[in-house]
Amino acid sequence: MGSSGDAWKLKDHPKLPKGKTVAVIVLDGWGEAKPNEYNAISVAETPVMDSLKQGAPEHWRLIKAHGNAVGLPTEDDMGNSEVGHNALGAGRIFAQGAKLVDLALASGKIYDGEGFKYVQECFEKGTLHLIGLVSDGGVHSRLDQLLLLLKGAAERGAKRIRVHALTDGRDVLDGSSVGFMETLESDLAKLREQGVDARVASGGGRMYVTMDRYENDWDVVKRGWDAQVLGEAPHHFKDPIEAIKKLRQEPNASDQYLAPFVIVDDNGKPVGPILDGDAVVTFNFRADRMVMLAKALEYEDFDKFDRVRVPKIHYAGMLQYDGELKLPNKYLVSPPEIDRTSGEYLVRNGVRTFACSETVKFGHVTFFWNGNRSGYFDEKLEEYVEIPSDSGITFNVKPKMKALEIAERTRDAILSHKFDQVRLNIPNSDMVGHTGDIKATIEACKAADDGVKMILEAIEQVGGIFLVTADHGNAEDMVKRNKKGEPLLDKNGNIQILTSHTLEPVPIAIGGPGLLPGVRFRTDLPTGGLANVAATFMNLHGFEAPSDYEPTLIEVVDN
Numbered sequence: 300m301g302s303s304g305d306a307w308k309l310k311d312h313p314k315l316p317k318g319k320t321v322a323v324i325v326l327d328g329w330g331e332a333k334p335n336e337y338n339a340i341s342v343a344e345t346p347v348m349d350s351l352k353q354g355a356p357e358h359w360r361l362i363k364a365h366g367n368a369v370g371l372p373t374e375d376d377m378g379n380s381e382v383g384h385n386a387l388g389a390g391r392i393f394a395q396g397a398k399l400v401d402l403a404l405a406s407g408k409i410y411d412g413e414g415f416k417y418v419q420e421c422f423e424k425g426t427l428h429l430i431g432l433v434s435d436g437g438v439h440s441r442l443d444q445l446l447l448l449l450k451g452a453a454e455r456g457a458k459r460i461r462v463h464a465l466t467d468g469r470d471v472l473d474g475s476s477v478g479f480m481e482t483l484e485s486d487l488a489k490l491r492e493q494g495v496d497a498r499v500a501s502g503g504g505r506m507y508v509t510m511d512r513y514e515n516d517w518d519v520v521k522r523g524w525d526a527q528v529l530g531e532a533p534h535h536f537k538d539p540i541e542a543i544k545k546l547r548q549e550p551n552a553s554d555q556y557l558a559p560f561v562i563v564d565d566n567g568k569p570v571g572p573i574l575d576g577d578a579v580v581t582f583n584f585r586a587d588r589m590v591m592l593a594k595a596l597e598y599e600d601f602d603k604f605d606r607v608r609v610p611k612i613h614y615a616g617m618l619q620y621d622g623e624l625k626l627p628n629k630y631l632v633s634p635p636e637i638d639r640t641s642g643e644y645l646v647r648n649g650v651r652t653f654a655c656s657e658t659v660k661f662g663h664v665t666f667f668w669n670g671n672r673s674g675y676f677d678e679k680l681e682e683y684v685e686i687p688s689d690s691g692i693t694f695n696v697k698p699k700m701k702a703l704e705i706a707e708r709t710r711d712a713i714l715s716h717k718f719d720q721v722r723l724n725i726p727n728s729d730m731v732g733h734t735g736d737i738k739a740t741i742e743a744c745k746a747a748d749d750g751v752k753m754i755l756e757a758i759e760q761v762g763g764i765f766l767v768t769a770d771h772g773n774a775e776d777m778v779k780r781n782k783k784g785e786p787l788l789d790k791n792g793n794i795q796i797l798t799s800h801t802l803e804p805v806p807i808a809i810g811g812p813g814l815l816p817g818v819r820f821r822t823d824l825p826t827g828g829l830a831n832v833a834a835t836f837m838n839l840h841g842f843e844a845p846s847d848y849e850p851t852l853i854e855v856v857d858n
């Protein structure tokens with residue numbers, strides 16, 4: 300699409316008027332499932348969301364939020380915030396990082412690109428370090444991709460390899476880190492048999508070590524830096540499997556929050572600090588939780604923490620994590636090119652836009668929504684508000700999070716009449732759902748519902764329209780189930796808590812005094828998904844969506 304104004308011009312909708320304030324509300328991790336005791340949403344008091352459901356099928360329906368509907372490799376892939384908000388904002392389905400990396404590994408093209416060649420330059424004299432999340436969650440990374448990359452790098456000359464492993468327990472079951480580490484260790488042993496000096500060098504739980512996002516808590520990245528780069532951590536082990544098993548026995552330990560450790564040799568010396576002349580690859584494909592580390596590894600000017608020693612390395616990301624910042628500069632696989640997002644179209648058609656969430660989800664309704672692009676399209680027409688999140692706590696301690704503050708700021712934005720679209724993410728059901736604390740998640744869902752109430756009331760006051768949906772499931776199922784759908788028990792007879800997202804569909808509801816009486820959900824799109832939402836709210840703004848967008852979910856019938 301060219302840069303001329305005309306190319307961006309959206310056609311008027313034949314029946315729907317312009318000028319209504321439209322609130323687009325995303326409840327993070329709010330899926331739809333049968334009511335039962337492990338469905339925190341059904342147990343929680345959620346009168347507002349319950350009343351919206353009564354508008355089915357005209358004003359409430361379910362849409363797909365996982366697998367192919369959001370550009371993931373298979374129908375067994377649960378949805379996540381990145382792909383969910385990308386689809387919501389872009390109105391089309393793009394092959395996502397997980398899939399692009401699969402393809403590049405399968406074809407071998409990953410090794411032909413500039414990124415791999417750059418790291419390969421260090422193989423002769425230096426060490427190749429691989430830093431990332433070791434699990435099969437498929438949200439940020441995948442262990443099978445790491446194993447292929449290890450093999451491929453060894454075949455292409457890497458003689459000394461060190462893996463800096465982050466344990467998961469958030470996109471996969473808590474405790475599964477031991478099994479993933481065993482699989483990794485067995486592949487590293489095979490490489491050692493072939494004469495490659497390949498080992499795990501450090502580790503730690505993803506939420507405590509390295510994988511913070513949106514600059515909520517730089518200490519998390521610093522803990523990782525100390526272990527990975529400096530070779531310093533409070534715990535020293537000779538064997539990574541033993542490290543995980545031992546550290547999991549500490550009080551309140553979990554895979555997500557495992558303490559940082561380094562692996563040492565017989566003399567107690569760390570086996571893999573990152574040194575001048577080494578190569579580093581961060582093997583997560585998803586951006587949000589890698590950007591901070593990428594900045595620490597790449598930026599000369601950096602004041603977020605004292606790096607102590609900044610090694611001269613050749614660094615590449617699995618993908619480029621931020622296209623606008625060109626971060627990192629070198630990468631192994633090109634990211635999806637998510638262009639012509641709804642946010643950009645609407646702004647270029649004069650729609651004044653407000654976006655808001657708290658820090659932990661702020662980039663979801665800005666960066667992910669806008670196709671992994673940071674910043675404004677037009678500062679004069681947009682305002683993005685970040686409410687600072689609490690840091691250094693697990694959110695089951697404060698399940699209300701900042702739902703109220705997000706709702707208040709958004710309410711004020713609506714009542715100010717300064718905006719045509721207000722969009723927001725209410726994080727509670729997701730962030731608290733990930734802790735696996737069912738009681739706290741029930742409170743979290745109530746808080747999210749209270750937030751929706753406040754926004755719907757403001758929309759009522761200004762005669763506007765609301766659209767409420769979610770990016771993927773989480774809180775509606777908090778237990779691991781067998782194929783028959785029955786809760787699974789662990790060896791002690793306790794239920795296995797599910798901290799991850801789910802494969803469930805999510806609700807979408809529309810309403811408000813500004814919605815014309817003839818507007819209703821179409822019945823001919825039973826498999827509609829998140830990518831159909833952008834055309835829907837473009838219509839609610841009085842525009843037709845671009846012709847290559849996934850079709851709108853609504854129609855207007857004459858009453």
Ligand SMILES: O=C(O)[C@H](O)COP(=O)(O)O
Nearest residue numbers: 379380381438469470729
């Ligand atoms: O990064 C996380 O917190 C989880 O892996 C996925 O959650 P999100 O996709 O909802 O952010």
Ligand SMILES: [Mn+2]
Nearest residue numbers: 327328380770
């Ligand atoms: Mn999410």
Ligand SMILES: [Mn+2]
Nearest residue numbers: 328729730733
């Ligand atoms: Mn989540």
